[in-house]
Amino acid sequence: MVKDIDWSSLGFGYVKTDYRYVSNFKNGKWDDGALITDETVTLHESAGVLQYAQTCFEGMKAYRTVDGKVVCFRPDLNAQRMADTCERLEMAVFPKDRFIDAVEKVVKANLDFVPPYGSGASLYLRPYMFGSNAVIGVKPAEEFQFRIFATPVGPYFKGGVKPISLRVPDFDRAAPRGTGHIKAGLNYAMSLHPIVDAHNNGFNENMYLDSKTRTKVEETGGANIIFVTKDNTVVTPKSDTILPSITRRSLMYVAEHYLGLKAEEREVSYTEVKEFKECALCGTAAVLSPVGRVVNGNEEIVFGMDAMGEITKKLYDTLTGIQMGRIEAPEGWIKVIS
Numbered sequence: 001m002v003k004d005i006d007w008s009s010l011g012f013g014y015v016k017t018d019y020r021y022v023s024n025f026k027n028g029k030w031d032d033g034a035l036i037t038d039e040t041v042t043l044h045e046s047a048g049v050l051q052y053a054q055t056c057f058e059g060m061k062a063y064r065t066v067d068g069k070v071v072c073f074r075p076d077l078n079a080q081r082m083a084d085t086c087e088r089l090e091m092a093v094f095p096k097d098r099f100i101d102a103v104e105k106v107v108k109a110n111l112d113f114v115p116p117y118g119s120g121a122s123l124y125l126r127p128y129m130f131g132s133n134a135v136i137g138v139k140p141a142e143e144f145q146f147r148i149f150a151t152p153v154g155p156y157f158k159g160g161v162k163p164i165s166l167r168v169p170d171f172d173r174a175a176p177r178g179t180g181h182i183k184a185g186l187n188y189a190m191s192l193h194p195i196v197d198a199h200n201n202g203f204n205e206n207m208y209l210d211s212k213t214r215t216k217v218e219e220t221g222g223a224n225i226i227f228v229t230k231d232n233t234v235v236t237p238k239s240d241t242i243l244p245s246i247t248r249r250s251l252m253y254v255a256e257h258y259l260g261l262k263a264e265e266r267e268v269s270y271t272e273v274k275e276f277k278e279c280a281l282c283g284t285a286a287v288l289s290p291v292g293r294v295v296n297g298n299e300e301i302v303f304g305m306d307a308m309g310e311i312t313k314k315l316y317d318t319l320t321g322i323q324m325g326r327i328e329a330p331e332g333w334i335k336v337i338s
């Protein structure tokens with residue numbers, strides 16, 4: 001029985017579901033893993049995650065498609081990205097096939113929380129891992145816990161699409177240089193002050209520039225950026241210090257192979273931003289969220305504050321169409337779970 005939840009008014013907040021998946025790494029190997037009902041975690045007071053922030057995560061969604069299936073979008077890429085993040089953070093890697101299997105188990109165990117097709121809501125999945133044994137000298141943990149929980153989230157654009165405002169902040173996105181491409185709480189912890197400061201100044205998010213030269217566009221705190229040129233080329237910043245967004249990679253493919261547009265991943269200098277016709281943020285949460293203006297000191301670039309740009313809208317409709325089963329997906333993009 002699908003749960004009695006008002007899907008349309010659901011926000012992006014934690015709602016407890018019935019089951020979560022847990023597996024522990026100890027003595028050099030992962031245990032078998034299991035679904036459990038307890039949503040709390042009990043930790044040693046000196047656990048690596050608490051002292052030295054050794055933790056990372058992923059974010060993905062399960063959807064109900066037009067023909068009533070429950071699917072996940074490209075979970076193999078989340079598995080790979082988490083493995084890459086774990087390597088950089090000196091954490092044990094949770095095997096990719098087991099990651100996908102665990103995703104499947106969690107979705108199946110919480111099927112009643114997968115929102116109906118057409119509601120705009122979805123079941124958000126949060127795989128994550130942390131160092132669990134006691135460390136006091138600065139070194140990687142030796143024991144880790146991998147978990148996935150699920151929580152239903154509402155439609156991103158309630159009451160219509162509203163373009164957002166960005167500002168170019170004085171802050172760098174990732175604190176230690178070289179960790180910008182990993183999906184980890186440490187980058188988010190360092191982004192909290194800049195985002196609160198942005199909000200206090202009337203902006204929705206920060207458009208970070210590269211920390212080395214402060215001339216090239218990187219990304220925002222939790223989303224990559226795409227631009228559209230006046231002749232309809234889709235451009236996205238190439239940088240090895242930003243997070244390789246799965247949504248962005250998928251949109252670039254859609255631009256080229258579904259919409260017949262030119263798609264370029266290349267360095268984007270900030271001085272170029274005013275030449276673009278459209279700008280949008282991309283990530284799992286919103287897919288695409290249009291940017292209406294960007295402010296850098298006294299300079300303001302306006303893309304338009306009333307609607308999604310024409311090409312942004314086509315990209316959005318095509319990718320969400322693929323995810324919801326209305327448009328045929330490229331081979332391997334859709335994992336059917338039920």
Ligand SMILES: *Cc1c(COP(=O)(O)O)cnc(C)c1O
Binds near residue numbers: 221222243282
């Ligand atoms: C998760 C995340 C994104 C978006 O990636 P998706 O795979 O598209 O959800 C972008 N930037 C950062 C910093 C992120 O953590």
